[in-house]
Amino acid sequence: MKRDIILAGVGGQGILTIATVIGYAAVERGLHLKQAEVHGMSQRGGDVQSHLRISDKEIHSDLIPEGRVDLIISIEPMEALRYTSFLAPDGWIIANKKPFVNIPTYPDFEDVWKSIESMPRSILLDGEKIAREVATARSMNMVVLGASSPFLPFEIEELERAIEAIFSRKGEAIVAQNIAALRAGRALAEERNLAIH
Amino acid sequence: MKRMLLLGDEAIAQGALDAGLSGVYAYPGTPSTEITEYIQRSKEARERGVHSDWSANEKTAMEAALGMSYAGKRAMTCMKHVGLNVAADGFVNAGITGANGGLLVVVADDPSMHSSQNEQDSRFYGKFALVPVLEPANQQECYLAAGYGLELSEKYNTPVMIRITTRLAHSRAGVELSELRAENALRLPTDKQQFILLPAIARKSYQTLLGKQAAFEEESESSPLNRYEDADDKSLGIIACGIGYNYLMENFPEGCPHPVLKIGQYPVPRTMVKRLLESCERVLILEEGAPILEEQIRGLLDVSFNIAGRLDGTVPRAGELNPNIVAKALGEEIAVGQDKPALVQPRPPELCKGCPHIDSYNALNEALHELDPGRVFSDIGCYTLGALAPFHSINTCVDMGASITMAKGAADAGLFPAVAVIGDSTFTHSGMTGLLDAIIENSPITVMIVDNETTGMTGGQTSSARGKLEDICKGLGVPEEHIIVVEPLRKHHDENVRLIKNELFYRGISVVIERRECIQTAKVVVKIPKEANA
Numbered sequence: 086m087k088r089d090i091i092l093a094g095v096g097g098q099g100i101l102t103i104a105t106v107i108g109y110a111a112v113e114r115g116l117h118l119k120q121a122e123v124h125g126m127s128q129r130g131g132d133v134q135s136h137l138r139i140s141d142k143e144i145h146s147d148l149i150p151e152g153r154v155d156l157i158i159s160i161e162p163m164e165a166l167r168y169t170s171f172l173a174p175d176g177w178i179i180a181n182k183k184p185f186v187n188i189p190t191y192p193d194f195e196d197v198w199k200s201i202e203s204m205p206r207s208i209l210l211d212g213e214k215i216a217r218e219v220a221t222a223r224s225m226n227m228v229v230l231g232a233s234s235p236f237l238p239f240e241i242e243e244l245e246r247a248i249e250a251i252f253s254r255k256g257e258a259i260v261a262q263n264i265a266a267l268r269a270g271r272a273l274a275e276e277r278n279l280a281i282h
Numbered sequence: 283m284k285r286m287l288l289l290g291d292e293a294i295a296q297g298a299l300d301a302g303l304s305g306v307y308a309y310p311g312t313p314s315t316e317i318t319e320y321i322q323r324s325k326e327a328r329e330r331g332v333h334s335d336w337s338a339n340e341k342t343a344m345e346a347a348l349g350m351s352y353a354g355k356r357a358m359t360c361m362k363h364v365g366l367n368v369a370a371d372g373f374v375n376a377g378i379t380g381a382n383g384g385l386l387v388v389v390a391d392d393p394s395m396h397s398s399q400n401e402q403d404s405r406f407y408g409k410f411a412l413v414p415v416l417e418p419a420n421q422q423e424c425y426l427a428a429g430y431g432l433e434l435s436e437k438y439n440t441p442v443m444i445r446i447t448t449r450l451a452h453s454r455a456g457v458e459l460s461e462l463r464a465e466n467a468l469r470l471p472t473d474k475q476q477f478i479l480l481p482a483i484a485r486k487s488y489q490t491l492l493g494k495q496a497a498f499e500e501e502s503e504s505s506p507l508n509r510y511e512d513a514d515d516k517s518l519g520i521i522a523c524g525i526g527y528n529y530l531m532e533n534f535p536e537g538c539p540h541p542v543l544k545i546g547q548y549p550v551p552r553t554m555v556k557r558l559l560e561s562c563e564r565v566l567i568l569e570e571g572a573p574i575l576e577e578q579i580r581g582l583l584d585v586s587f588n589i590a591g592r593l594d595g596t597v598p599r600a601g602e603l604n605p606n607i608v609a610k611a612l613g614e615e616i617a618v619g620q621d622k623p624a625l626v627q628p629r630p631p632e633l634c635k636g637c638p639h640i641d642s643y644n645a646l647n648e649a650l651h652e653l654d655p656g657r658v659f660s661d662i663g664c665y666t667l668g669a670l671a672p673f674h675s676i677n678t679c680v681d682m683g684a685s686i687t688m689a690k691g692a693a694d695a696g697l698f699p700a701v702a703v704i705g706d707s708t709f710t711h712s713g714m715t716g717l718l719d720a721i722i723e724n725s726p727i728t729v730m731i732v733d734n735e736t737t738g739m740t741g742g743q744t745s746s747a748r749g750k751l752e753d754i755c756k757g758l759g760v761p762e763e764h765i766i767v768v769e770p771l772r773k774h775h776d777e778n779v780r781l782i783k784n785e786l787f788y789r790g791i792s793v794v795i796e797r798r799e800c801i802q803t804a805k806v807v808v809k810i811p812k813e814a815n816a
Contacts (some may be wrong), residue, residue: 096631112287112456121453122289125312125397126739129664131631136453146532147453147525150605152617163627169620176619187632189671192625200623 086116086238087140089149091168093159095185096128100160102251103136103230104184109247110239111139121147130187132164139238158233160226161185162197169204178204179233179274181212181225208232208277210270219269221261227263232276235278241271284459290450291316293421293457294388297428299324302463304355304383307343309711310740312397314390318360319743330465336477336737338746339711340365340684344372344387351385351441352477354469356432358386363404365389368682368712370407373441375479377411378487380439382471384432387413390451393571393602397448397739399662399679401600403571408443408548412491414498415443415548416507417524421455423507423546429460434501437478438494447570447602449803450525458503499549507546510554515539519562521555523575526568550575557682559587559611566611567591570603630670638798639665641770641778642732643675646701648775649782657697661685661713663705664738664800676703681765683712689727690720698726699786706733706747714754717793721759726789729786730782732770734800742803755793764792771798 090107094100104120112116121136126155136149151171157178159165165180173179180201184194201209210232220227227248234241245264252260288296295317298306308318321327321334333350337343340361350357361369366389373387389407390397408415414434416427424446431442475483502508519541522530527544543558546553559565559579565587567576573592580589590596596611597603609616633640642665650657660666660676661684668675678688685702693700704713709731720727733751737743747754755765766785768778778796783790 093631097634108287108454117456119453119455121449123396124316124452124741126631129631129634129667129739130629132629144455144529145528146605147449147455147528148604150532150609150617152619154619163625164629166623166626169622170618172619173617188627188629190627192627196625200625204620216652 087142088138088155088238089153090137090139090156090158091149091154091171092135093157093164093168094133094161095164095187096131096133098160098185099226100133100135102226103158104137105251106230106244106247107137107139107237109250110243113243113247114239116141117144119144119147132167134168156233156236158229160229162201162209163192165280166197166200176206177236178207179229179236180207180209181229182209183211184212208274210273212270215269215273216266219265224262224266227266228270231267232274234267234271235274241268285457286457287454288421288425288457288602289316289452289454290418290424291390291452292320292420293424294428294444294446295324296457296459297425298356298358298386298432299327300460300462301429301432302465303332303358303432304354305347305350306358306360307333307337308360309337309339309343309365310516310737310743311340311365312740313392313448314360314362314365314388315740315743316451317388330457331778336744336746340369341372344369344376344602345375347385347387347770348372348376348379348381350384351381352471354383354489355466356384358388360388360390362398362403363389363391364398364681365399366407369631370781373407376441377413378484378491379477380487380491381435381441382439382469382476383391383466384435385441386428386431386435386444387441388446391445391447391571393447399681401571404443405548405574408445409574411441412475412495413441414501415445417445417546417548418450418507419525419527419544419546421453421457422570423813424450425457425459426506429463438497440491440494445524447525449602451729455810495549499552502547502549502551503553505547505551509544509545509555510557511538511542513537513541516541516562516781517564519543519558519565520568520747521545521558521565521575522568524570526570526603526608529570529603529605531604533609533612533614534537545575550578555579564588564590566596568597568603568608568611568801573599579715590784630747631667633667633669634801636801637664638734638770638796638800639668639732641775641798642730643668643673643772644797645775645778645782646730647673647702648779650701651784653699656769657699658701658703659685659689659692660702661704661708664734665703665705665710668703682708683716685711686716686720686727686729689729690716690723690725693727694726696790700727702727702729702733704729705738705746706731706735706738706751709751710745710747717755717760718758720791724790727791728782728785728788728792729791731793731795733795733797735797736800738802742800742806751795760791760793764788764790765795766792767795767797769798770796772782
């Protein structure tokens, strides 16, 4: 078992929260894990990515080779497309719909969304909208993680336990909101996935 | 055995703590910052009283660590590669004095310049100073290298360098911890002249250091970080340094069919290198950084062996390695994903929304509006982003402190007005001495200290300048009437432009302090009381 994942977004958007939840679940399961993060200059509003590798065997490289990524999880739509050269032929893109516009050359939104939907395996979702329905917009990350969860080697309960452990110091309400967001994302992915098959 | 999920940086910190570290000395710098931060956050380090406050710069850090080693305790200093340039005087001479308590010099290099102005390889410095260099390949080896390095340091009374690069510094993996070793007691050097580098003594000490080289190489031959992995297909042999080994093995999940020499400790273990060169038809050298080993093995005339690496283009001459570059060098087939859609635009880093530097640059741009461009000398920090759109405010960024000294040199050449833009932390790191030069000659430059009361780019570490800037400038000799403090806010824009203009056209040294707290650290401060109330 091996999953190579790229987490993508813009510096300051908090992609590392998703990485932390997946990482916690992987460690609980006793799996090997490597997670390359971006610190420093790019964190100031630039494009950021994290390579997250999970395996039941030893992992050598901290970076994933091109053409081998099983899953691109992006909390910004254009950023999802930045890493398509890494995507394996049967790899999936799970991307949040809301553009983060901090450059004057940001492309037309519709073109970005169409480009993602034209990929052979992709889920584009309005994470903020779904998060607001079940929790608050801030739980968007967990909606995106929920939508990615069918492609991860974990039961949904394992991710919920990870959320509990990581958010517990922020209080029960925050834990509940994040779990609700996770489930809503999961439900959406299952719906879309059925429609594809 | 306890297992933790740690960044390479954190694994070095935990390894040093578990090996009885008594103090870490550092100035923040990507990708090395998290080593010291980990120790600052460690409950165990706090309880033990392990020193971990930030130093003013890498040189003061290096020297303080040497002082702790002098007193017999185990010390570590951490920096980014260019920080070692600042610390180089202390570092190279510490090679000659040698250590007393274990002394680790940890340097995190940044090949591909993710967050740096160059990609110099610190292994050069290790060789230059004639001290052992450890280059761990993974997080577990980072942990090991810290304790092993301290042992080696005390065994030979020598500083030991640990060299890592960005991808290992900032990548997390599971690490198994060892038993805790107690800290050393205070114990002054038995030779009371060991640390006196008067020429007559230094000559002897240097001979002692030269005399240790054979033993250092012997240590490399039996190091836990160096390994010869034999295999049948000897049409190719591979020397893989540091994390180059990981990228190699990534390409051979079932094991490498060729002999591999994994190198993680220098001086280079020549017996192992000889064995590989003599048994393989062709040798590929993978180095995460400059082709240091490759140049040594090729020699000046490059005639004896069939070698491939960065110097013949098999591996690109510049930039970090990755699995694909190594695959290409091996002639392996590479998987290809989908082309990146043409609509994807570059997204460079930028100043945060609400950043005080935005208001500082808007005011400076307007104050300089009627003059020819090319008058603003800047420095290393978030404010270097003022080089990019929409500001285009600065014309130089070279090294820590070069803003003031370059502005002075240009003023000496006749440029007027000339402006230096430097951050508060960079100013106390390396700006003060340059300012003194300008004060002594009353150089007609305006020094704009953009004081966000923190070390911003590396994540908001305490700035040594905090609360001291006016006093420092006054104390150095800037006339009080030319030390102007303004608050960079849009509502003060017109007034700030007027004040900056006054100083720009004053034919003497002046300092404008633009003081407003970093928007990132301000957020953190606001958050804490809120959570406490909830």
